[in-house]
Amino acid sequence: MITLRGLTKSFGDKPVLDGIDLSVAQGESLCVIGQSGTGKSVLLRCILGLAAPDAGQVLWQGAPLDRRRFMAQFGMLFQGAALFDSLTVWQNVAFRLRQRMDDRRARAIALDKLARVGLGPEVADLMPAELSGGMAKRVGLARAIADDPAVIFFDEPTTGLDPIRARAIDALIRGIVTETGATAITITHDMDSCRIIGDRVALLAQGRIAHDGPVRDMDRAPALAAFLGRVPLHGGPDAAS
Numbered sequence: 001m002i003t004l005r006g007l008t009k010s011f012g013d014k015p016v017l018d019g020i021d022l023s024v025a026q027g028e029s030l031c032v033i034g035q036s037g038t039g040k041s042v043l044l045r046c047i048l049g050l051a052a053p054d055a056g057q058v059l060w061q062g063a064p065l066d067r068r069r070f071m072a073q074f075g076m077l078f079q080g081a082a083l084f085d086s087l088t089v090w091q092n093v094a095f096r097l098r099q100r101m102d103d104r105r106a107r108a109i110a111l112d113k114l115a116r117v118g119l120g121p122e123v124a125d126l127m128p129a130e131l132s133g134g135m136a137k138r139v140g141l142a143r144a145i146a147d148d149p150a151v152i153f154f155d156e157p158t159t160g161l162d163p164i165r166a167r168a169i170d171a172l173i174r175g176i177v178t179e180t181g182a183t184a185i186t187i188t189h190d191m192d193s194c195r196i197i198g199d200r201v202a203l204l205a206q207g208r209i210a211h212d213g214p215v216r217d218m219d220r221a222p223a224l225a226a227f228l229g230r231v232p233l234h235g236g237p238d239a240a241s
């Protein structure tokens with residue numbers, strides 16, 4: 001379980017996170033949505049320990065998150081996949097594995113994870129520059145799950161993909177999260193993605209969690225309707241129409 005308590009972060013005099021309380025249960029899949037610039041990446045960086053909050057805490061299984069211990073237990077799919085250009089596909093997937101096992105074993109695990117994301121052994125020795133955007137995302141996903149992580153972060157997993165490839169990545173993520181029982185936190189703008197990947201959706205707006213509820217109820221949530229531009233966020237003449 002990951003719990004955020006009163007997470008607060010400003011840059012200069014600009015508040016970005018204003019007391020975020022949020023928790024994600026073991027095995028739960030949470031999508032965090034919000035308009036551009038609302039602080040989703042800052043929130044993710046605070047959870048990962050890459051940015052220090054001004055106040056508040058990140059708890060992992062009830063205790064303050066120890067970043068060094070946590071590093072070994074989480075996987076991450078970066079926006080744009082962020083593969084290492086000078087490594088082959090299998091070396092990218094096996095990046096962490098190679099630090100603690102020989103290449104023969106690491107490659108075998110990488111091939112297994114590549115198969116899980118729908119890529120055959122013929123891609124293993126390609127370089128990232130030879131991959132399409134969708135293939136690169138799949139390789140990034142294989143790398144995220146290479147170490148069988150307890151928690152997986154997905155940062156804008158469908159950005160830059162056409163709708164067909166985006167839904168394929170969503171389905172893969174949902175399948176992987178369900179079958180591994182991993183806890184998942186996804187940052188996204190894509191509501192269709194939320195419907196497939198998420199159990200729960202949280203909306204970040206003006207530094208706070210403006211909505212937090214099950215994905216199955218998201219079409220009935222006023223704050224989410226406002227996010228989608230169906231009604232103004234703070235009411236107004238059009239709010240009831």
Ligand SMILES: Nc1ncnc2c1ncn2[C@@H]1O[C@H](COP(=O)(O)OP(=O)(O)OP(=O)(O)O)[C@@H](O)[C@H]1O
Binds near residue numbers: 016038042043
């Ligand atoms: N290192 C930093 N220094 C100063 N301001 C920052 C820094 N990092 C983020 N910000 C500011 O914090 C705000 C939130 O940024 P963030 O990148 O978290 O938004 P976001 O919701 O992830 O946006 P997007 O959906 O476009 O990626 C922005 O106004 C940004 O300019």
